[in-house]
Each structure stands twice: as structure tokens, then as C-alpha cells.
Amino acid sequence: MNVVGIIAEYNPFHSGHAYQIRRAKEMAEADYVVVILSGDFVQRGEPAIFDKYSRTKDALEGGADLVFEMPIRYSLSSAGDFAYGGIKALNELGFVTHVCFGSEQGNIDSFMKVAETLEREDRSRTEFQSILESRLKEGLSYPDARAQALLNVIGETDIDEPFFSMPNNILGIEYCLSLLKLGSHIIPLTLLREGQDYRDATNPSLKRYPSSTAIRAGILKSNTPHLVLDDFSDIICYSLRDIIRNNGDLKELHKSIDSVKDISTDIYGRIRSALDEFTSASDLISKIKTKAFTESRLRRCLLQSALHLTETDTSMPYLHLLGLNTNAGHLLRKLRGAGIDEPESYDSDNALHIVTRLSADLPRLNDEARRLYEQDLFAADMYRYTFQCKYRVTLPNEYQQAPVVIDRE
Numbered sequence: 001m002n003v004v005g006i007i008a009e010y011n012p013f014h015s016g017h018a019y020q021i022r023r024a025k026e027m028a029e030a031d032y033v034v035v036i037l038s039g040d041f042v043q044r045g046e047p048a049i050f051d052k053y054s055r056t057k058d059a060l061e062g063g064a065d066l067v068f069e070m071p072i073r074y075s076l077s078s079a080g081d082f083a084y085g086g087i088k089a090l091n092e093l094g095f096v097t098h099v100c101f102g103s104e105q106g107n108i109d110s111f112m113k114v115a116e117t118l119e120r121e122d123r124s125r126t127e128f129q130s131i132l133e134s135r136l137k138e139g140l141s142y143p144d145a146r147a148q149a150l151l152n153v154i155g156e157t158d159i160d161e162p163f164f165s166m167p168n169n170i171l172g173i174e175y176c177l178s179l180l181k182l183g184s185h186i187i188p189l190t191l192l193r194e195g196q197d198y199r200d201a202t203n204p205s206l207k208r209y210p211s212s213t214a215i216r217a218g219i220l221k222s223n224t225p226h227l228v229l230d231d232f233s234d235i236i237c238y239s240l241r242d243i244i245r246n247n248g249d250l251k252e253l254h255k256s257i258d259s260v261k262d263i264s265t266d267i268y269g270r271i272r273s274a275l276d277e278f279t280s281a282s283d284l285i286s287k288i289k290t291k292a293f294t295e296s297r298l299r300r301c302l303l304q305s306a307l308h309l310t311e312t313d314t315s316m317p318y319l320h321l322l323g324l325n326t327n328a329g330h331l332l333r334k335l336r337g338a339g340i341d342e343p344e345s346y347d348s349d350n351a352l353h354i355v356t357r358l359s360a361d362l363p364r365l366n367d368e369a370r371r372l373y374e375q376d377l378f379a380a381d382m383y384r385y386t387f388q389c390k391y392r393v394t395l396p397n398e399y400q401q402a403p404v405v406i407d408r409e
Contacts, residue, residue, distance in 0.1 A: 006024060098187045
């Protein structure tokens with residue numbers, strides 16, 4: 001039995017994603033498709049335009065069989081951490097045989113060549129960082145500096161600089177590198193990205209496979225209920241003020257800076273200088289951005305401070321089941337700790353626990369797993385409360401939510 005995994009955000013889900021699911025299943029000759037989905041906040045440092053349960057339903061109707069939530073400590077993080085979290089989740093499930101990702105290049109050999117070089121040469125990461133910092137000091141933008149650093153580390157190849165600058169290619173390298181780091185037996189596959197360019201925000205109805213950017217642009221102009229970063233401006237402002245409040249104690253200040261995942265002393269300094277004129281999160285970013293710091297990273301810094309994300313724990317003690325196709329339910333029974341056949345397995349610190357009913361499953365997690373899961377709960381609550389305040393409606397909380405279930409042949 002083959003099972004293909006896809007790591008996704010579906011922000012929002014569209015016809016191009018349905019095409020990827022269909023093609024991934026064909027390429028892997030898979031019986032089932034498992035998706036690791038970002039929750040309510042996404043890698044580019046924004047709230048998901050629609051909530052995770054709506055996007056899960058769309059994914060299931062579009063061909064996915066099981067959808068699990070990527071923990072917030074990975075989903076709201078750098079490309080490397082995002083990729084590692086997704087691959088780690090698929091690997092821990094134990095029954096996933098393949099992983100398929102879209103790319104602008106479409107040749108898996110190129111991705112593996114780069115990843116194997118980075119993994120094989122212990123000096124590469126040090127050399128890479130040194131070259132990256134040097135290029136940034138020369139005034140290059142972060143994407144251009146990163147591309148040049150990677151080319152220098154890889155050496156003579158038939159891979160050119162644009163390969164390292166495309167967002168899906170960047171993630172593809174990190175997926176393959178994560179597979180190597182984990183010693184995973186999952187087989188990587190890549191699908192050439194088709195359709196509208198990811199940066200193209202023109203009318204998506206004119207394209208066969210529209211970009212998420214274009215669809216989001218249309219949603220922002222419509223009356224469809226949604227959330228954007230500026231809806232969290234008050235929370236972000238207060239959280240940043242808490243960090244800066246420690247500036248009288250240098251030791252506490254450095255502890256506060258170091259505790260936020262993507263923040264640095266330089267970013268902190270720019271935030272501190274601009275915070276008194278804070279009017280919105282997007283306005284603050286426009287004041288502090290430089291070539292060295294991408295807007296995505298700055299957005300992540302702001303949300304990480306609001307969500308108190310202070311680390312990237314590399315363990316994967318649990319996965320939250322967001323939804324399933326009933327035909328794939330037997331896959332869950334392959335997992336110890338799924339709360340279906342072997343609830344006693346929750347006593348094992350080494351088991352992967354599948355959270356389906358929070359009231360029953362959360363108490364069964366050990367202290368460390370529960371502490372990590374509380375981060376996901378906090379993120380879900382912050383998203384829900386913000387939506388409720390914006391639209392004056394009430395939504396089910398995580399204890400009241402059940403996995404989305406569809407019956408698809």
C-alpha cells in the first residue's frame with residue numbers, strides 16, 4: 001500500500017491544489033493522500049485567510065483522505081523549520097511512503113543533489129552562513145544573497161541562480177534536506193508548478209490554475225469574512241511593549257529578544273525605535289523593513305511575539321486530526337495512541353498521539369506534549385477571538401470542534 005503525503009497551507013484551497021493531489025496520487029501510485037496542513041497562521045507570517053476547518057473540508061472534498069494540523073511552532077516559522085515540521089509529521093505517522101511537493105523546476109534529482117551536498121558537507125552550513133552574511137553586507141536582498149550563498153556551497157553544477165530564488169524550490173530543498181536529516185525512507189517526488197505565477201495578483205478567473213495570491217486579493221476586496229494581519233494589531237502592539245518594558249534590565253532584555261524565534265537584536269532595535277508611532281502591524285513593518293529582513297520574517301516576528309512562540313522543539317509527540325475521508329479511517333488504527341484501539345498507549349512517552357477529541361485526549365498527553373499543544377490552543381483561541389470581535393459572531397472553540405468527516409468513494 002502506498003500513501004503519499006503533501007505539506008500545505010491551502011490559503012485558500014483552489015483548483016491547482018486539487019490538481020496536485022490528483023497528480024501526486026498518480027505519481028506515487030498511492031491508495032491514499034495525507035495532508036499536513038498549517039493551522040490558523042501560515043508560514044509567510046499572516047493569519048490564514050480562512051480557518052483551518054474550512055480549509056480542511058475543502059482539501060477533503062478536493063481529494064485528500066487524512067488531514068493533520070502542523071503544530072504552530074513549525075507552521076509560523078522559517079522555510080527550514082516549516083519543511084522539517086511537515087516531513088517530521090509524515091515520518092512519525094509511519095505509513096507514508098512518498099511525499100510530493102510542487103516546484104518551479106520539476107526535477108527531483110536537482111533537489112536531492114543540493115540537499116545531499118548540504119547534508120554531506122558539515123562545513124557547508126557554516127560556509128553558507130558566512131557567505132550569506134557577506135552578501136547581505138554588500139547590500140543584496142535576502143533572497144538574492146541566499147541564492148548566491150547556496151551556489152557557492154554547491155560548486156560546479158548545472159543548477160543556475162534562479163533555481164534558488166523560487167519559493168517552491170526553496171521549500172523543496174528544505175523538504176529533501178529534512179528527509180536526509182531524519183534518515184527517512186519516504187520517497188520524494190516533485191510536480192512542476194503550472195498556472196498563474198505565485199506573484200500574479202490579477203483576476204484568477206482568467207487562469208486555469210490561479211495563484212493563491214490572486215485569490216486572496218479577490219477575497220480582500222469582497223465581503224467574504226476573513227482575517228488579515230492588521231486585525232491582530234492591538235495584540236501585537238501590547239506583546240511588543242511587554243518585551244521592550246524590560247529594557248531597564250539588560251539581562252532580561254536579551255532573554256526576551258532571544259526567546260522570540262525569528263527576532264534578532266537588529267530587528268528588535270528597529271521595532272523599539274518605531275513602536276511609539278505604532279498605528280498598525282503593516283505600518284510598523286513598512287517602517288522597519290530592510291533588504292536584509294524579508295517582510296515575511298518581520299510578520300512572523302510580530303505574530304511570534306503575540307503568540308509567545310519561544311522555541312522550535314524538534315519532537316513530534318502528537319498530531320491533531322483535522323479531518324478524514326471515512327474510507328481512510330483504518331489508517332488511524334495503524335497508529336498507537338490514536339484513541340481508537342489502544343487508548344492505553346497514551347501512557348507511552350514515545351508514542352505519537354493522535355488528538356481527535358480534545359477533552360479526552362489532552363489529559364492523556366504527558367507534561368511536555370501538553371505544554372507544546374497549549375501553544376496550538378493559544379493560537380487557535382487568538383484567531384477565534386479576533387474573528388468573533390471583528391464580525392460579532394461566536395464560533396466553536398477547540399474543545400467543541402470535531403474532525404471534519406466526509407464520505408467520499
